[in-house]
Amino acid sequence: EDLRVDGRGCEDYRCVEVETDVVSNTSGSARVKLGHTDILVGVKAEMGTPKLEKPNEGYLEFFVDCSASATPEFEGRGGDDLGTEIANTLYRIFNKSSVDLESLCISPREHCWALYVDVLLLECGGNLFDAISIAVKAALFNTRIPRVRVLEDEEGSKDIELSDDPYDCIQLSVENVPCIVTLCKIGYRHVVDATLQEEACSLASLLVSVTSKGVVTCMRKVGKGSLDPESIFEMLETGKRVGKVLHASLQSILHKEESLGPKRQKVGFLG
Amino acid sequence: MAGLELLSDQGYRVDGRRAGELRKIQARMGVFAQADGSAYIEQGNTKALAVVYGPHEIRGSRARALPDRALVNCQYSSATFSTGERKRRPHGDRKSCEMGLQLRQTFEAAILTQLHPRSQIDIYVQVLQADGGTYAACVNAATLAVLDAGIPMRDFVCACSAGFVDGTALADLSHVEEATGGPQLALALLPASGQIALLEMDARLHEDHLEQVLEAAARASRDVHTVLDRVVRQHVQEASVLLGD
Numbered sequence: 001e002d003l004r005v006d007g008r009g010c011e012d013y014r015c016v017e018v019e020t021d022v023v024s025n026t027s028g029s030a031r032v033k034l035g036h037t038d039i040l041v042g043v044k045a046e047m048g049t050p051k052l053e054k055p056n057e058g059y060l061e062f063f064v065d066c067s068a069s070a071t072p073e074f075e076g077r078g079g080d081d082l083g084t085e086i087a088n089t090l091y092r093i094f095n096k097s098s099v100d101l102e103s104l105c106i107s108p109r110e111h112c113w114a115l116y117v118d119v120l121l122l123e124c125g126g127n128l129f130d131a132i133s134i135a136v137k138a139a140l141f142n143t144r145i146p147r148v149r150v151l152e153d154e155e156g157s158k159d160i161e162l163s164d165d166p167y168d169c170i171q172l173s174v175e176n177v178p179c180i181v182t183l184c185k186i187g188y189r190h191v192v193d194a195t196l197q198e199e200a201c202s203l204a205s206l207l208v209s210v211t212s213k214g215v216v217t218c219m220r221k222v223g224k225g226s227l228d229p230e231s232i233f234e235m236l237e238t239g240k241r242v243g244k245v246l247h248a249s250l251q252s253i254l255h256k257e258e259s260l261g262p263k264r265q266k267v268g269f270l271g
Numbered sequence: 272m273a274g275l276e277l278l279s280d281q282g283y284r285v286d287g288r289r290a291g292e293l294r295k296i297q298a299r300m301g302v303f304a305q306a307d308g309s310a311y312i313e314q315g316n317t318k319a320l321a322v323v324y325g326p327h328e329i330r331g332s333r334a335r336a337l338p339d340r341a342l343v344n345c346q347y348s349s350a351t352f353s354t355g356e357r358k359r360r361p362h363g364d365r366k367s368c369e370m371g372l373q374l375r376q377t378f379e380a381a382i383l384t385q386l387h388p389r390s391q392i393d394i395y396v397q398v399l400q401a402d403g404g405t406y407a408a409c410v411n412a413a414t415l416a417v418l419d420a421g422i423p424m425r426d427f428v429c430a431c432s433a434g435f436v437d438g439t440a441l442a443d444l445s446h447v448e449e450a451t452g453g454p455q456l457a458l459a460l461l462p463a464s465g466q467i468a469l470l471e472m473d474a475r476l477h478e479d480h481l482e483q484v485l486e487a488a489a490r491a492s493r494d495v496h497t498v499l500d501r502v503v504r505q506h507v508q509e510a511s512v513l514l515g516d
Binding site for chain 2: 023024025026029036038040042043044046063065067068069072075076077116118120122123124125268269270
C-alpha cells in the first residue's frame with residue numbers, strides 16, 4: 001500500500017506555507033514552512049566587480065546559517081558543517097541557465113550586481129534541502145533590483161546613477177531556477193518529503209535538482225547506505241515527476257501572492 | 272547626519288512619535304513546536320525571535336554543572352540580512368558575544384535557577400530585522416519564550432532603550448536615532464518590584480540628566496510589561512480553549 005505513518009502517500013508533500021517579502025531590509029525575502037521545517041531566506045543585492053573569467057555577468061553567493069534555535073547542537077560553530085554542505089549543494093544546482101546573470105551586469109569588467117542569498121534555518125523537521133530550494137526560488141522571485149544607469153563624462157570617468165523612483169526595479173525571471181526533490185530509500189520503496197523519523201529509518205537518499213521543465217541539473221546521493229542502479233533510475237523518474245508538480249504549484253502560489261499587490265496583509269511569524 | 276532633527280519644535284520625532292512613546296509591539300508565543308519554548312516579537316521594524324531549550328542536562332563538560340542552581344546559556348545571533356549593510360558573520364563576533372553575556376546576566380537575575388540544580392537552560396535569540404532597540408527586543412522575546420517553556424521566573428523582564436536629545440529623554444530609540452551617536456541607555460527591569468536586572472549606557476551624559484533618562488526608560492519598560500502581560504494572558508486563554516477547559 002501507498003500509506004505512510006501520517007497518512008500521506010509516497011509521493012505526497014506535507015502542507016507547505018510560502019510567504020514572500022517578510023524582511024524589509026532585503027531586496028527580496030521568503031519564508032517557507034514545510035511541516036516542522038522553517039526556513040527564512042533573504043536576498044541582498046550589492047554592487048560588486050564581475051569575476052575575471054566572466055566579465056559580462058553578475059553572480060550569486062550563497063550562505064547558509066544553521067541557527068541554534070533548530071537544535072542546541074548548532075550553537076556556536078556546531079551548525080557550520082551542515083551549513084557549508086547545504087551552501088555547496090546550492091552552488092552546484094545553480095548552473096548557467098538557472099538565472100540570467102547577464103542581466104545583472106551594469107558595465108562589463110567594472111560593475112555588476114552581486115546577489116547574496118542568505119538562508120536561515122530556524123527549525124529542522126526533516127527534508128531540509130527541498131524546503132531551502134523552494135525558499136530560495138521564492139526569494140529570488142520576490143527580489144527587486146534597482147535600475148541603474150551608467151553615465152559617462154567627457155574624461156571617460158563613469159558615474160552610476162540610481163533611478164529616482166524606488167519602485168523602478170528589475171525583476172529576475174525564475175523560470176529556470178531548479179528545486180531539489182529529496183527521495184529517501186526506506187526498505188524497498190522510496191518516499192518524497194521525509195520527516196525526521198523517516199529520515200532516521202532511511203539508509204540512503206537521492207537529491208535530484210529539477211527545473212520546471214523537468215530538466216535535471218544536479219543529482220547527488222547522500223547517506224551511509226548504498227543504492228542499486230535500478231532504484232536510482234526509478235527515483236530519478238519519480239523526482240522529475242514530483243518536481244514538475246512542485247514547480248507548477250509554487251509558481252501559481254507566487255503569482256497569486258504577487259497579484260494581491262502591496263495591500264496584502266503580511267503575516268510573517270505572527271500568524 | 273547634519274540637518275536631521277531628532278526632535279522637532281512641536282515635540283515630534285523622526286517617525287512621528289512623541290518623546291516617551293513606544294513603537295507598536297506585536298508578539299506571539301509558541302512559534303516553533305519542536306523547541307521547549309519560543310516567541311517572536313516585533314517592536315516597530317525590529318523583529319526578534321527567541322527559542323528556549325531546557326532545563327536539560329548539561330551539554331559538554333559535566334564539570335561546569337553548578338551544584339545548587341541551573342546554568343543559563345545565551346546566544347545572540349543576528350541574521351546576515353538583518354541590517355542595512357550585509358553582515359558577514361551572524362554570530363561569533365565580539366558584539367554578539369557581549370550581547371550574549373548581557374542576556375545571560377539579565378536572565379540569571381530573573382529565572383529561579385535554584386529550582387533546577389545541575390541542569391542547563393539554553394536561550395537562543397535571533398534578530399531578523401534590526402531597526403534600533405535590538406537588545407530590548409531580544410530581552411522581551413526571551414522573556415516570552417522562557418514563559419512559553421514553563422520555566423519559573425521571579426517576574427517578567429521588560430527592556431527598553433532610552434536616549435537624550437535637546438533636554439528631553441526619548442524612549443525606544445530607532446536605528447536613525449541610535450546612529451547619531453547621542454547617549455543611549457539600555458534598561459532591563461523587573462516591573463513588579465522595580466528592580467533593575469541590567470543597566471548599560473554608551474556615550475557621555477551629564478549626571479544631572481541621568482535621573483530623567485532612567486525614569487523615561489523605566490516608564491517605557493513598564494508599558495512594555497503591560498503589552499507582554501496581555502500577550503501571555505491571550506496565549507494561555509487560547510491554549511486552554513484548545514485543551515477544552
